[in-house]
Amino acid sequence: MSIYTTIQGDTWDMISYKVYGTEIYADKLIEANPEHLKTVIFDAGIKLRIPDIEIPSPETLPPWKR
Structure with a gap:
């Protein structure tokens, strides 16, 4: 888990x-x-916790999401 510090105007x-x-x-x-x-x-x-997320690689995505 890492930390992100917001800048003015950031949204989720x-x-x-x-x-x-x-x-x-x-x-x-x-x-x-x-x-x-x-x-x-x-x-x-604002300090926000950034969870580690396993992001699928393009090879594992369906063709319409590549």
Whole structure:
């Protein structure tokens, strides 16, 4: 697990895209940081826990997701 420090205007999906390369893991970020559950747009300087997620490689994805 690593730590991400927010910048002004970050949102869950933006952070997910920055750290994982896709927005679909925003729910994992929220689960790892329940104290910020109601936050939609972050202020700068908030420390968030970033869980380690095994991201499937392109070879294992179906053709329409490659």
